Amino acid sequence: MEANSSEIFVIGLTVFFLACIIGYYVVWSVTPALHSPLMGVTNAISSVIIVGAILAAGPQGFDTSKIFGLIGVVLASVNIFGGFLVTYRMLSMFKKKTKKQKEKE
Amino acid sequence: MSANTVAILYLISALLFIFALRGLSHPESSRMGNIFGIIGMIIAIFTTLMFKSVLSYFEIGAAILIGGAIGSFIALRIEMTALPQLVAAFHSLVGLAAVFVAAAAFYDPVAFKIGEVGSIKVASLIEMSIGTFIGAITFSGSVLAFGKLQGAISGKPIVFKFQHLINGLIFLIIILLIILFVFNQSPSIFWTIVVISIFLGFLVVIPIGGADMPVVVSMLNSYSGWAACGIGFTLSNNLLIITGALVGASGAILSYIMSKGMNRSIINVVLGGFGGEQDASLAKDNSDKIVKQGNAEDAAYIMKNADSVIIVPGYGMAVAQAQHALREMGDILKKEGIEVRYAIHPVAGRMPGHMNVLLAEANVPYEEVLELDEINHDFPMTEVSFVIGANDVTNPAAKTDESSPIYGMPILDVEKSQSVLFVKRSMATGYSGVDNELFYRDNTTMLFGDAKKMCEDIVKSLST
Numbered sequence: 001m002e003a004n005s006s007e008i009f010v011i012g013l014t015v016f017f018l019a020c021i022i023g024y025y026v027v028w029s030v031t032p033a034l035h036s037p038l039m040g041v042t043n044a045i046s047s048v049i050i051v052g053a054i055l056a057a058g059p060q061g062f063d064t065s066k067i068f069g070l071i072g073v074v075l076a077s078v079n080i081f082g083g084f085l086v087t088y089r090m091l092s093m094f095k096k097k098t099k100k101q102k103e104k105e
Numbered sequence: 106m107s108a109n110t111v112a113i114l115y116l117i118s119a120l121l122f123i124f125a126l127r128g129l130s131h132p133e134s135s136r137m138g139n140i141f142g143i144i145g146m147i148i149a150i151f152t153t154l155m156f157k158s159v160l161s162y163f164e165i166g167a168a169i170l171i172g173g174a175i176g177s178f179i180a181l182r183i184e185m186t187a188l189p190q191l192v193a194a195f196h197s198l199v200g201l202a203a204v205f206v207a208a209a210a211f212y213d214p215v216a217f218k219i220g221e222v223g224s225i226k227v228a229s230l231i232e233m234s235i236g237t238f239i240g241a242i243t244f245s246g247s248v249l250a251f252g253k254l255q256g257a258i259s260g261k262p263i264v265f266k267f268q269h270l271i272n273g274l275i276f277l278i279i280i281l282l283i284i285l286f287v288f289n290q291s292p293s294i295f296w297t298i299v300v301i302s303i304f305l306g307f308l309v310v311i312p313i314g315g316a317d318m319p320v321v322v323s324m325l326n327s328y329s330g331w332a333a334c335g336i337g338f339t340l341s342n343n344l345l346i347i348t349g350a351l352v353g354a355s356g357a358i359l360s361y362i363m364s365k366g367m368n369r370s371i372i373n374v375v376l377g378g379f380g381g382e383q384d385a386s387l388a389k390d391n392s393d394k395i396v397k398q399g400n401a402e403d404a405a406y407i408m409k410n411a412d413s414v415i416i417v418p419g420y421g422m423a424v425a426q427a428q429h430a431l432r433e434m435g436d437i438l439k440k441e442g443i444e445v446r447y448a449i450h451p452v453a454g455r456m457p458g459h460m461n462v463l464l465a466e467a468n469v470p471y472e473e474v475l476e477l478d479e480i481n482h483d484f485p486m487t488e489v490s491f492v493i494g495a496n497d498v499t500n501p502a503a504k505t506d507e508s509s510p511i512y513g514m515p516i517l518d519v520e521k522s523q524s525v526l527f528v529k530r531s532m533a534t535g536y537s538g539v540d541n542e543l544f545y546r547d548n549t550t551m552l553f554g555d556a557k558k559m560c561e562d563i564v565k566s567l568s569t
Contacts, residue, residue, distance in 0.1 A: 008341045009228055016334065019347040022123060023354030030129040032451065032476050035359060035458030036188060038129050039326055041142055043195045045122045046329045046352040048146065048345060049202050051153045052336050055216060056209030057168065058159030065213030066161070070168045072205040075198045077172025078179075080146055082195055085180035086188070087139050093185075093465040094132040 037090045044083025050076035106155045114152040115344035121145030122348055126355065132471055149344060158216060185466045186423050189455040193251040193322055199329040200243030204299060206336050207237040211295055217340055227287055229339050234283040236335025237295070238302045243328040245306030250321050253310075254455055260315025268312060275305045313374065316420070316497075318455045319363040320374045327356025359457045366451030366477075368503075368514040396532070399550040401562030404491075404526050407550065409567060411488035413444040415480065417517055418460050419453050421494020421529070421556050428467035430560035431493060435469065437567045447474045448481075448517050450498035481518055490519035493528040494556050500541045509539055524548045528559050 030038050053076055056069025121141045128138015150169075153159065183191050210217045210233055211225070219229040252258035279301055286294045313321050330352025337345025364371045399407075408414055416435065422428060435445045447469060453460045464474050484490065492499055499519045502509040519525050520543055527549060543549055552559050 005226060005228060009338070012338050012341060012343065012346055015343045016338075016346050016350050019119075019350035020354050023126075023351040024358065026123060026126045026351070027355040027358045030126065031131060032362075032449075033458060033461040033471055033474060034129045034132065034135055035362075036192075036456060036462045037135060037139075037458070038126070038355060039192050039322070039359070039456065039458075041125055041129065041139060042326060042330065042352040042355045043192060043199065045125065045142055045146065045348050046199050046333050047202065048118075048122075048149050048348045049199065049206055049333045049336055051149055051342060051345060052206040052217075052340050053202060053209070054150070054153045054159060054165055055156065055340070056206060056213060057165050058156065058161060059213075059216060060160045063213065065209045065216065066164075068205045068209035068212065070164055072202045072209065073165055073168035074172040074175075075202040075205065077169045078176035079172075079195050079198050079202070080176065081173040082176030082180040082191075084139065084143050084146070085177055086183065086191065087142075088136075089180065090185075090188075090462050090465070091132070091136045091139055093462065093468075094471055095136065 034091075034094070037087050037094075040083055040087035040090060044080055044087065047076040047079035047083065050080065106152070111152055111156075112343070114148055115342070118145040118149040118152070119344050119347040121148070122351060126351060185462055186426055187255075188462060189318065189322060189459060190251050190254040192456060193247045193254055193325065196322075196325045196329045197244045197247030197251065200240045200245075200247060200325075200332055203240030203329075203332040203336050204237050204244065207233045207240065207339065208295070208299075210336075210339055211292070219339065223290055225290060230287045230290065231283070232335055232338040234286055234295075234298060236332055236339055237299060238279060238283070239328055239335055240332040241299050241302030242306035242309065243325055243332055245303040246310045246321070246328070247306075247325045249307050249310040250318060250325060253315060254318055254322075260318075262314040263311045268308070272305065272308055275301060275308070279305070315455070316452070317367075317374050319452055319457055319459075320360050320367075320371065322456050323356050323359035323363055324371075325356070327353050327360060330354070330356055363452055363457060366515065368511070394545040396544055397547070397550050399526075399552055401552070401559060402566045403550060404552055404559075405563045405566035407524060407526065408438055408443065408489050408491065408563075409441060411443055411523075413487045414438055414446075414489045414491055415484065415487050415519070415522065416445065416447045417490060417492040417495050417499060417519060418447065418449070418464070419493065419495025419498065420455060420459075421496075423454055423459065423463055423494070425494065425556035425558075427493060427556035427560050428463045428469075430557050430564065432464070432467040432469050434560050434564050434567065435473075437564060441567075445473065446480060446483075448477065449474060450477055450495070450517055451515075453495060453498060477515060477517060484518040484521040487522040488524065490517075490522040490525045491528070492519060492525060493560070496529070496541055497539065499525075499543060500539060502539060502542060511539055519543070520546070524550065526550050526552055528552045528554070528556050530555065 053069050053072030122145045125138045125142030128134045214220045214225045220226045253260050330349045334349030449460045501520050503511045503514040503516045
């Protein structure tokens, strides 16, 4: 059991470092003009923490853990909907005017 | 659903998140990226709902609907100028959610397969406390950043004696508490860690001034990612670890870009207390120098007779909501056959890319909006620089005056254009508290007034 859990930790660590490196290269390729939408998207996806909140809120009945989980679900949902929607709004502004521009030409 | 199916679905979701970020490399691919992100999130949520242990669909559904309604309402109603505050507020929620998930795992370790109450695995306890600690700091730091950006709290840096020493001590206490927590697993210690971390979050952001907020907002963005990572390790959930690392890296890179844009180290920004102190001594030197003042007609005349104009927007444009009037002015100039472009300094505004979004909102084509290194060499060939609501980012002292606090900061070389128009409310110094010698040059015309009104007046003069 002990060996097993440390194995899981090492796998997690491997995933972690590889993800950091992917993040590093992907984020450097983001055009500076879109840094605000980048914050919007990262904000929305970091709310994937909702996965943990759902697990806590999952069991039937009510106990402390479940209430915490449900609060977590509410908070993360605000972010998921809010984050993606505000990013959508920002990005559609970057679209609108290119279309108009083309129509003008 | 077998563990392998779950792992594969989570992997797909993580890949979609990576594509979501990748899409932002160009405005045209960015909207597809956002859709990838949404699909990834839907997959992650539904996969988790399929777990055998997840039974309370009604409560979870209601919680998602409540949160979703609040989030959607805010996101649809918010003014684009208030974006930095909104992002700060959202970060605080991620931090708080992380704290609640950690607390839930602590109270019901069986549901997360990390042991039993009173005998949770040591590794899980450490990961849990780190997630809680970062989450709580993200929460309170973001709340304070929100207050400063919203103007509810003064944007001035608040400094007091032994500030860093106190922060350091608190950090040490938290580490000791975490060690204690790992040994006795007491709920009271868990909540003490939460409370002290929240306190530390406030202390960390309090000395940082308003214009350094781009760095703070990016840093908190990064923290919210690391908090998700901490929770990911606690739950042994690779999706959370990957996403947390992506967000953490993203925020860290943005902080780096922002502090480089000010030629300051991240440490220097974080320690805070920058700006505002020197204005009295430095501003005096120039008190008897002559400033050439103009009005909207003068500005209209100068620009009408130019071939090329570069517009340099800053935070003042956002405050005055002048972007639409400014775009109108640009449109008229373009109709006259004048080349109009926009130059964006990396730290213009209160969050990374702030100016770009506002100009996009006003329908300025993004091809006309250029970054510092794309446009800086064009200033010598430009007749008029129109600086609106920016100051420090144009100050030549950053290149010439080694004693200046902004020395070494990359600036937009507006001084090299044939003439410079400055739209400002007053002669006040910029955020750094440094006087701008450009104001006193012969080829500079100061246009005092509200940025929006000034643009509207220039539009009127141009159209007559």
